Amino acid sequence: MIPFNKPYLSGKELDYIQDAVLNQGKLSGNGKYTNLCQNFFNTRYGFKKSLLTTSCTDALEMAAILADIKEGDEVIMPSYTFVSTSNAFVLRGAKIVFADSRADHPGIDEDAIESLITAKTKAIVPVHYAGVACDMEKIMNLANKYNLLVIEDAAQALDNDFTFSDGTKKALGAIGHLAAFSFHETKNIISGEGGLLAINDERFSRRAEIIWEKGTNRSEFFRGEVDKYGWVDMGSSFLPSEMIAAFLWAQLENIDRIQERRIAIWNQYETQLKDWALKNDVMLPFIPENSTNNAHMFYLVCKDVEQRTNLIQRLKDNKVSAVFHYLSLHKSAFYQDKHDGRQLKQTDRYSECLVRLPLYFELSNEQVKMITEVIVNG
Template sequence: MSTISIPFNSPYSTGNEWHYIQDAYKEGKLAADGKYTSKCQEFFEKKYGFGKVYLTHSCTHALEMAALLMDLKPEDEVIVPSYTYVSTANAFALRGCKIVFVDSLPDYPGIDPNLLPQLINDKTRAIIAVHYGGLACDMEQIMAITRKHKLFLVEDAAAAINGFYIDPNKKRQPLGTFGHFATFSFHETKNISCGEGGMLVVNDPEFISKADEVWNRGTNRKAFNAGNKNKYEWVSLGSAFAPSEINAAWLWAQLEQIETIQQNRKVIWLWLKNNLPNLLEEYEIEWMKIPSHAEHNYHLFYGLVKNFKQRDELIKILKQKGILAVFHYQGLHTSPYYLSLENPIQKLVQAEKYSDRLIRFPLFANLNTEDLSQRMQ
């Protein structure tokens, strides 16, 4: 069995993580919603112009929070790209909603806006736009559709921190500022990480008061602590969405050096772009394209091989060289759970193409490209 010398991912450490965790301990506050939670939330609100930010245990939890805030019911329909992580659909399936899958674009795994109008009916409540790999969806088209049909827009921006949308006038706008809600991940595979973590962005002020309750297990804790309520009561559905100060302290150390981390990833990404086509020339790989409306955040580097057999062979060969490359999502419209609900079998050509042919290569801030190059010879 080969030893992996170059992993697919290696979490980045700034060196200050343990210092801030110890500081949180000295403050006597390790549970949720302390000093470091506030620092992180304020950072995102100021740097990117997000609405109200709520740190969560994961992007999954952030999506579940959004589903609660929209008060979705079992008769409601939610449009979700098939080529995405299961959490994107799960959050709304947990509310009993019908999940309606939409296909990807031919040259980008993100949602195809041209297919959305035919999927909308009087039961449709929301569209979930997944910014695949930190690359922006076509937000002009998607927002025009959600406004026309008066639908909620949720940005699943799990991998998209520090990603931007470029509008037709060349104005750049941070991903996560378009939807009524946006969700992000700080899982160890993401650019900015705290092991497991996420956040919900509430851009519509109408939902902030409700979000305070949902984030606090469905209680009026925030209003009570502020002296605005004379009783601490259960007032809505909610859950323990807020992470501990340990996670927030680790995250804060990362946020302090976000520009350094991003610059490191950019250097690695550009090396991959300039060198992998030559190193893997014999495979005739179609390399990832950046949509003209996207300013990406160097989260991932991928290519499309000819078929799933070649994909598995290449992954195996790289593993023998000590390099861990991986495939990505499997279309949710073909998943055992979805089909077990007696949903009709669909043919989503592009989602199936990416499921079979997409391969992701190692990309992390301290990747040794010299070692990678030598092992690929």
């Protein structure tokens, strides 16, 4: 069976974990490997401050606290996303206002956002679906116009860029006020579970570190900035262990090699499926001109749910695991009676018609060829 995903080990993960356990004398986090990883993100992507977290979910929850989300505040985000995007703000008492997806891509319809803004709107949370950039220029212009915060859900978007109309290029996650990344085993760069909060607005830097350390100024104490530490704000145990950071560091050392292979697989899928897709009314992934491609995912959008069901079954019969993705959050059991009743047609289309193909480092060219032949010759 060709699995949908297979975690890739670069070869140094266990060596660095052993170093953390035996030599560093610190397992609880914020040690050697935490600092190596955080400095890497700041240097490579231009984040003003980076804090490793135990998950992207935790990074989003930190962002909601930093944004001072309160009961009755409204937060705009796509309905076609993972539940963590919404949960982080629901936990603070927010009302989630769901936007539809684009017709050409599952990401948020940037042109639909402004009509959803009210006096209660506090933040916009664009989700870079499949790692592909939302139009951050439009979104940041809206945020500036209405004095809103932008929190990028960049769970899938590590190592991807957005180009502004003046030619300026910025890494995804370095544009909004805050951003959250995932290193779950299904992502390009992994640590099993793990995440990152990127802070790009210096207003939030000191408080972020306090929230990260259970609401204490413990980090300042260890840097010698205060003579004792105590409880100074709300917070939680968001900081991962050094073993998670050590695993992640081994991955980051190999990021260029990992990305090169994933992009090659993505390109092979596109080349071998584009004619079939055109003939069968199937949509392939769309990469806007202002976005690069980090090859997080290769998906197909079938013409209807029947075509998708048959395709998934045909692949399964040939020992290939292909899966659909999110169910519309606005129709979920938890949120359907809280939604304002607007139809989100594109969101529902992706929920019913999108299928994801296997994509991982060790997937061979021969396996990709076999998968595409099963699809094309079906």
